[in-house]
Amino acid sequence: DVKVTQSSRYLVKRTGEKVFLECVQDMDHENMFWYRQDPGLGLRLIYFSYDVKMKEKGDIPEGYSVSREKKERFSLILESASTNQTSMYLCASSFSPDITQHFGDGTRLSIL
Amino acid sequence: KNEVEQSPQNLTAQEGEFITINCSYSVGISALHWLQQHPGGGIVSLFMLSSGKKKHGRLIATINIQEKHSSLHITASHPRDSAVYICAVGAGNQFYFGTGTSLTVIP
Numbered sequence: 053d054v055k056v057t058q059s060s061r062y063l064v065k066r067t068g069e070k071v072f073l074e075c076v077q078d079m080d081h082e083n084m085f086w087y088r089q090d091p092g093l094g095l096r097l098i099y100f101s102y103d104v105k106m107k108e109k110g111d112i113p114e115g116y117s118v119s120r121e122k123k124e125r126f127s128l129i130l131e132s133a134s135t136n137q138t139s140m141y142l143c144a145s146s147f148s149p150d151i152t153q154h155f156g157d158g159t160r161l162s163i164l
Numbered sequence: 165k166n167e168v169e170q171s172p173q174n175l176t177a178q179e180g181e182f183i184t185i186n187c188s189y190s191v192g193i194s195a196l197h198w199l200q201q202h203p204g205g206g207i208v209s210l211f212m213l214s215s216g217k218k219k220h221g222r223l224i225a226t227i228n229i230q231e232k233h234s235s236l237h238i239t240a241s242h243p244r245d246s247a248v249y250i251c252a253v254g255a256g257n258q259f260y261f262g263t264g265t266s267l268t269v270i271p
Contacts, residue, residue, distance in 0.1 A: 061205075085259075094250070094263035140205055152197065152212050153259065158205030 055079075058143050058156035066164055071130040073159050075143030083146045084126035085153065086110075086118060088139040095142065101126055133163045167191050170251050170262035177269050183238040185265045187251030190232065198225050198236050199250040201264070207250070210236075241269045 059074035077084065085100040087110075097110030099118040107118050115137060119127040126145075130137055140160050144153040169188045177183050189196070198210040211218050211225040213234075218225050222241075227234040238245055246269050251262040 092263060095252075095261040097259070142205070142207065144207075152209050154209070155199075155207035158207075160205065 056143055056145055056154050056156040058141075058159050060159050061157060062160050062162075064162045064164060065130075065133050067132075067134055069130075069133045069163075071133050071161070071163075073128040073130075073141055073143075073161070075126045075128070075145075075156055076124050077126075077145040077154070078124065079145065079154070080123065081145035081147055081154075082123070083148065083153075084120065085144040085146075086116075086126065086128045087142045087144065088112070089142055089158075090139050098128065135163050137161065138163045166262075167255075167260040168251055168253055168262040170249075170265050172265060173263070174266045175268070177241050177267070179242060179269055179271050181241050181269075183241050183245075183267065183269075185236045185249050185251075185267070187234045187236070187262055188232060189234075189251075189253045189260070191253065191255045191260065193253040193255045195254045196227055196234050197252040197254070198234075199252060201248040201250060203247070210249075238267075243269045243271050245269050 056077045065071050086098045087095045089095050101107045101120040117129045140158050142158045143156040146153040171186045195212050195214045197212050201207045213227050222239045224237040248264040248266050250264045253260050
């Protein structure tokens, strides 16, 4: 079974802090994704990566950056956290962007 | 503009009822996915289909490519089916999500 592991289930940070969310997958997937999920808005793509050191902006990249130094790990970075970044963050991976994506359990991030 | 529309947004059912959740999409797709998200956040893939119908236990998913429409049916619903059900479509290099249907099944 594919395992996508997010480093934290719950995280509380303060405005202005630099926040790192980590995601690791164990199935040698080329593609990895970061989404945020907000009530009434569904899942929105922040960034995705189709290979090591490659990244593409999704629908809402502002305020975020990503890092993919190794194939199995995809990090989401909030450079200077703000309260409007309080959300559920979900990581996913897949062999191809348009086939089944495997999701982590999510990180519920609160910015105070 | 939403590429994927789901209905209803919220659904409450009595245990044992037959449930239908609908999904319409506006883009050309390679496949449509039904996902389930339980309280606590984890998302699992229920079905991936590009034509016809698939069945897994009490869950049935159908798709009509010409009408760009899919339905997820749950037969003999149970409280453990309470979750958010999300329709998603893969189109080229993109993946589009519906906003989800929150289902509550009351004992």
